[in-house]
Each structure stands twice: as C-alpha cells, then as structure tokens.
Amino acid sequence: MDRSWIRNSKPGDREYDAGVRQFINFAVKNSGGREKLPCPCHKCHNLLHKRVHEIINHLTKFAFDNTYTCWSWHGEKMDETHVGKPKNSVEGDNLEDMLRVAQDEFNDDPSKFERLLSNSEKPLYPGCKKYSRLKAILKLYNLKAANGLSEKGFGDFLEVFKDMLPEENVLPKRTYEAKSTLSTMGLRYEKIHACPNDCMLYWKEHESLSNCPVCNASRYKKKEGVPAKVLWYFPIIPRFKRLFSNSGDAEKLTWHVNGRKKDRKLRHPADSPQWRFIDAIYRDFSKEERNLRLALSTDGMNPFGSLSSTHSTWPVILVTYNLPPSLYMKRKYMMLSLLISGPKQPSNDICVYLAPLIADLKKLWEQGVEVFDAHRNETFMLRAMLFCTIQDFPAYGNLSGYTMYGESPCPICEDGLKGKWLTASKKNVFLDNRRFLSDDHPYRKRKRSFNGEQEFRGRPKVLTSEEVFKKVEHIHTTFEKKNKASLPKQGYKKCSIFWSLPYWRHLFVRHCLDVMHIEKNVCDSLVGTLLNINGKTKDGQNARDDLKEMGIRNELHPVKKNDKTYLPPASYTLSRREKKEFCESLAGVKVPEGFSSNFSKLVNMETLKLVGLKSHDCHVLMQHLLPIAIRSILPKNVRCAIIRLCSFFHFIYNKVIDLKVLKFWEREIVVILCELEMFFPPSFFDVMIHLTIHLVREVRFCGPVHGRNQYAFERQIIKVMLKILFGLKLVFLNDYFMKR
DSSP: OOOTHHHHOOTTOHHHHHHHHHHHHHHHHTSTTOSOEEOOBTTTTTOSEEOHHHHHHHHHHSOBOTTOOSOGGGTOOOOTTTTTSOTTSOTTOOHHHHHHHHGGGGSSOHHHHHHHHHHHHSBSSTTOOSOBHHHHHHHHHHHHHHHTOOHHHHHHHHHHHHHHSOTTOOOOSSHHHHHHHHHTTSOOOEEEEEOTTSSOBSOGGGTTOSBOTTTOOBSBOSSTTOBSEEEEEOOHHHHHHHHHTSHHHHHHTTHHHHTOOOSSSBSSGGGSHHHHHHHHHOHHHHTSTTOEEEEEEEOOBOTTGGGOSSOOBEEEEEEETTSOTTTTTSGGGOEEEEEEOOSSOOGGGHHHHHHHHHHHHHHHHHTOEEEEETTTTEEEEEOEEEEEEEOOHHHHHHHHOBOOSSSOOOTTTGGGOOOEEETTTTEEEOOOGGGGSOTTOGGGGOOTTTTSSOOOOOOOOOOOHHHHHHHHTTOOOOOOGGGGGGSOSSSBOSOOGGGGSTTGGGOSOSEEOOHHHHHHHHHHHHHHHHTTOTTTOSOSHHHHHHHHHHTOOGGGSOEEETTEEEOOOOTTOOOHHHHHHHHHHHHTOOOOTTTSOOHHHHEETTTTEEOOOOHHHHHHIIIIIHHHHTTTTSOHHHHHHHHHHHHHHHHHTOSSBOHHHHHHHHHHHHHHHHHHHHHSOGGGOOHHHHHHHHHHHHHHHHOOGGGSOSHHHHHHHHHHHHHHHHOHHHHHIIIIIITO
16 A cells, blocks of 8 residues: 655645545544544644544545554554554653553643643754653652652752753643643542441442441531542542553563463462462463453551551452563563542441452452553453452451451361460460371370360361352341441351352352461561560460360369469470570571661560561561571471471472472471461461461462462552642652652
C-alpha cells in the first residue's frame, strides 16, 4: 500500500484526498465496531479519539501526521522493526503512551485534555527540542518524589532553576502550579459515603439516601454535608490500563510465561498446583498470557501514631503475580485499591466495603476490558482473577467469615479439631499433634510423655472449597455493629463476598496463613518461656496447676512449703547463669547494616530479658541466632527439638522449594511438635503453634512463602498512607508512574 502521499502531498491535493479515503476505509474495516477512533491529524497525533466524520474534517483542515506511516493505532500489525514501540515514538520517552491512556479519563471534559496536550507540545523555552513543558515538570517532580524533597524545598528549587533558564521559559515557579499541571494526569478516585455502623455503602441504588435503611443512623455528622464515614475507592481498571501503557512493565507482565525457569521446583506462584489447576479448567483465561493473577492484602493501621491508640484505618492493597519474584512485592507494583477510614475497624463487616472492588474483579473476569499493550503495540481484552488473600490471623476471620477463637479456631481443620480448655490458664490449647502422624508411629501409643492417653484418631479432614461453599451459601448476615451478639460463636458466621467470584470455589487455598505473624508468635512463646519473661512465658503457677489437674508429669506439680509455692525446674528451665550466657551471646552479635535491629539494644542484661522485639527481629532470631544461642545451655533433646523447629522455618522461607524435600518437612514438623509437647507445658500449645502444621500445605499449593508474606506490605503501608493523607490527588502519579 503506497503511503508516499503522507509526506509528499498536502490537504487539497488529489493524491492527498485519495490517500485519506484509503486510510478511512482501512480504519473503519479494522475498527471492531467502535464509534470513535484515534485521529491521525497533525494536531491530534492519535491521542484524541473522534468519530469518522470528525476525523475526515480534521484531515481536510490539518495535515496528516507525516511520521505516522505504520497505522498501528488503527489495526495494522507491525513488522519486526516496529514491535514494542511505534515509529513516531522516542526511545525512553513513554509520555505519549501515558497521554493516550489518560485520554479516556477526559470524556466528560475534553478541554482539560486539550490543555494537557498543549503542555506536552509546548517547548520548555524557544528552541528547546528535548523537553516540553509537561515533560520537564514530570521529570522534576519524579526527582522530588524519588528523593523525598519537601514541598517548600521543591518550590525553592523551581524558582532558582527557572531563573537559570532563558527568560522566555514556561517552567512553573511554584509547587502549586506544577501540581495543578500534573493533577490532570492523575488517576481518579471515588469517595463513597458509608454508614457509621458499617451496615451499607451509599452507593449505586442507595446513593441518594440520607439515613441508613438498616440502623437508621444519619449519613452525615452534625454539620450537614460532612459524611460520618468514608470509603476511598481507587478503581483498578484504569490503573491496569496505565500499567500496560508502559512498554517495559507490559513486557514484565508476561514474565511468568516467557522468563520463568521450569524445572518442577517451586520458585513462583505460577509453579504451584493452584495456578495450573485454574489454567486447566479455565482454558479461555489461560490462553491469554497477559491476563493477571492478583493477590489481595489488608491489615489495620493507625495513621496518627501515638496520638490515637484506638484509631484503625484499613488499606486494601493488590499485587500482581505475573511479575518476577523480585518485583511483585516491590512498592512500585503495589496497588492501593481501597482505604477504609476509621476510627473503628470494619471487622466482620468488611464485606460491605469490598463491594466496589469485587464488582470490578467480576467485570474483569466475566467480560474483560479493552487495554492497549505498549510493548506489543496492540489492543487486547484484559481479564484478571484473585489468586489468594494475604492477611494476619484476625483479618483472616474478617475476610473468610470463620470464627478465629474459641474451641475450633483453626480455619483449615475447622470442626475436626477441638481444643482442650485449661481451667487454671483459662484458655483453649491444642494437644492433638499426634493425630497428624503416620498410623504406625510409636508416639501414638505413648501415654506418660503426652496427655496421659494413647492417640489412634486420624488427621482432621480438610474441606475443599466446594464443600465449604455448600456450608456457607445459605448463611444470610445483616451487617451491623449492633448485630454482633447474634453471630455464631463457632464456625462460619457469614457467606463472604469473595464467594461471588465464579472461580473462588475452585481454589485450593483461598486465604493464606501469614507466616510472618506465626513465626513471631512462636518465637515470643519460645523465648518468653526460656527466659521467663512476664506476660510472654507459657510456664508458671497456672501452667503447673493445669498439669496437676490433668494428672500428668507429677515431678513438675507445684509444691507448697511454708505458705509459699515452689515450682520444680523443668527441662526447659534456665538457671541465672544460663540466662546470662544466652543474653550475652545475643548482645555480642554484630551483623551488617540493615540485616536486623541492633540486638545489644534489645537485650537487658540487668533483668536478663529481651525487650522490644519486632517481627523481623523474631525472624532473624528464629532463622539464625536462636540455634546458636541455646547450643550449650539446654538438655540435648530439648535443644535439638528447638533447633529443628528453627530449621523448619528456615526451609519454608527458601526461594526455591524442592517438592521431595517438602514432603520430608511435612512429616518432620509434626514430629517436632510432638517432641515439644513432651517437654513444654500444655499452655504452650495455642493455635499459633498448631498452625505451623498447615504451612507446608500452603507452600505446596501456592508456592514459596516470600510471595505471601506480610513483611512487604507492613513496611510500605505507612509510607503509602502518609502520601494519601497529605495529597490524595497526586499519590497515584507518584506511586504508579513517576517512579518508573
């Protein structure tokens, strides 16, 4: 097809008019039934979408863009020299792709986009060919965001830099002016009013109401127009479009197909059975390698620090598992989708606030959305699915609807595991570790070493997602804070909103256990009991009274002497000399900067206690330091059991998991817990200790732990929250584009 007319003729020439007709016929034929198409005139540069008669009018009035010789925006497939980027784009400059995607946000007010387009074409100063006004502001604001420059500092920098440029430059001299220019490129957000009792959202058909139809609470505070509670929703579909508009990111989103090493080992969620099972039963979904697999994480946090001890704000964050393991947990690719304002946490009523997000996820699964891929330079139908959720143990109950306390708090064993109530300690403990052993294991027949009984029961049955759905599908819950007392005390108390996703009942693991918090609780229990730390130790007067009531380990029962109670030392009891050796070994540790906290500041040598341990400190302690610190201060059998427990956590944190070794550790963790049960008191075995049995199952079905860990979310959540609280309009630009 001869296109020399694009450069060699002008409007009004017979050759030019024939070429325009040829182009219009080609564009309409490949339009796919769309009413509006990109206009290729010299003014619009394919950035504005017009109807056919408007395009003809523009091409008659303005010249055809003479760089647009490959009609890629109108359905023409590009040859190998054009793959990844159109001919009229400049390497390293994706501003045109950004503007193309942002154009969809200005359908209601095209004049704003016209101003934005004008800024993208206006040179920074007369004769400047490298930077336009918009590109210069974007580049400078990128530096501000990357280096944490204050608003005042950035304003002073703009003023000085503007003075250095030629006099007729158009660089803004104030931060406010720069923000005003960039804010039009920011992705929109929705401010949805909510009932203060978490009953409903004033959304869709309820948008015009002024009182809650469930509890009759007012929508507003005392001052009319000020909402009592607000949900901030950041629509995910425009953000996915913006993600694919960057050529580099669009290429990375197919890494799970093109860049992954396939050797039957678990390196990535794409290696997991759950991923492969979804691909097998939904072949139309797996056929398109750019379709997204997402993970959702949420947790409560206090944005006001110590100023308010009860305030709880809940951000909901999405990550994309299509990316390489080194990227999908990076802040750059974390997508804030919901912000549930406080002051009270949503708890069981969180499903009310998830409704807008679930609606978009259903649309992405059932219909898909048309997205432009800047890497392949083509438009395709994007679909997405939610692969799993990531949360701590209390939030697990909020999202799944299962009761995480009481007699049966394990969401995997459910009713198959019943806790034993300890009268003195006043809590349920779980001493059924031997049920998970093989049928012929010698530990099953022992009495004295355990709870005084033999154990011949099999392991509890783990229900499939289909079986769980049958249990909950007919549960109807009225979401309201006052309705809390009427909820069931055990089992499922609601049919979670996630069940409305068609594929949810086919997942092996829907909600993932958070290894970070489980490891921290296990570490606190171990160290607290060894050092007898008040509030954390699982040994004491109540624990010994429970042993006496159960009629086991007579040698450890409390002894009364002269109106005083004496507790005989157990195998895990440390003398003062041993405690001092333990604390000195930790206080003397020197590690590279950033590896962990300074343990010398966490060890109190006067009281011989560890204080102020954070989650990552517990991680380092369990993975590296605890096996060394106890190697000469405990009996060999106790020491070996603790070291093997540390080795278990070290294994499941591996980046590459061998399935054969995984089977070994699945058996080994049960033996380890049984051996700990021989030495430690029953009060030691709370639900967190029990959950370690199920960690291997989740690694097998969903892949390595580093893809389902809360560390990445909790480290970045404060930074993201501060950006939102102090500048909602530009947070999207900073977090999703300006750091690219």
